[in-house]
Amino acid sequence: MAQSLASTCNHIAQPRHRLFTMGWLLHLFAVARQRHQLAQLDAERLADVGLCPEQARTEVRRHFWDAPRHWK
Secondary structure, rough: OHHHHHHHHHHHHHHHHHHHHHHHHHHHHHHHHHHHHHHOOOHHHHHHOOHHHHHHHHHOOOOOOOOOOOOO
């Protein structure tokens, strides 16, 4: 009985893990895309979003996995 319950729980947990992994990968791609778009902005557009060119360059240089947790 315990073996059966453990295998059932493991079977249920796998799709959730896959969804979490897929969501995390999509998040990483979104961060990379946003930083690429940020790199394309001129000084006037950067000022519109409250950044100076140096701040934008610093952000663009960060790795795609290096994103604050509140970016979702």
